Amino acid sequence: MGLLHEFRQFTVRGNALEIGIGMVLGAAFSGFIDSLVTDLLLPPIGLFFSKMNIDNLFISLNGQTFPSLSAAKEAGAATINYGLFFTASVRFIIVLFAVFLVVRQLNRWKKPHQHPLDSMTKKECPYCCMPIPSQAILCPNCSSELTTDHEDRWRRKAPKWKMK
Template identity: 70%
Template sequence: MGLLHEFRQFTMKGSAVDMGVGVVLGAAFSGFIDSLVKDILLPPIGILYSKMNFENLHITLNGKHYSSLADAKEAGAVTVNYGLFITATVRFMIVLFVVFIVIRQINRWKKPHQHPLDAMTKKECPFCCTPIPTQAIICPNCSSSLKEESDNRERSGKPILRIK
């Protein structure tokens, strides 16, 4: 009973559900990228290089020449399929670029000074001018004590600039 209960709690947590959704979207995205590379990007490049089909680019290790990769495989020849490697590399670069763009956007959304709700829960350190939580008594960036500075300012009415 305990193991089943823990497993249910794990699957209901946001991170496990998010990971499952990510895997499903990744599989769908992979099919999309495969089609984009094979059907749209590589055919025009192949035409530029005298009607070359990237999937048929190969080197046979037995020294014989075959007109296509399918013919070489049918004959049982051992091949180095560098055309398929080129296709996989282009596919990988596209996926890598898209992941970079997505992570870049997520990081922009996470920056505290850009999120409107964080402005209400942040204050600026008087010493290093970085945003910090309003409840902070020591700045996590410059290690200045904010508690005694606020007490001194309240008593004198003047800002005190002291570097620690």
């Protein structure tokens, strides 16, 4: 399974542990990620796009032209700050990817027998084909007696209402 495929699955499913870890990491790395994005990643991108400051990209809604976002804010102009939104989006994706890497590693360290729901695994009843707990010796759906011994499969008893 590829890294990008796992990342996509991580972003789609919702797990309380993963969300909690994400919140803690997001709070802890906020300053670090902010500096990484604004001081290291966005300046080369701004240089690539004609020496502009990405944070300073905005659209003035009143039709006036301002030299910078701070000048527009001082004038009290309503603005759409798409540069700040882009910066926040890059920060979010970096935090999300860092959380994904941590949770991915935690899931690799977790041993399969340590999962609390392992005792609740399901199997299929051979008579009614309904899912039942794997430890069941009596099907709750059709009342068939089930044995756990694979060699005694022929000794299973069908419910009395099925027999004629």
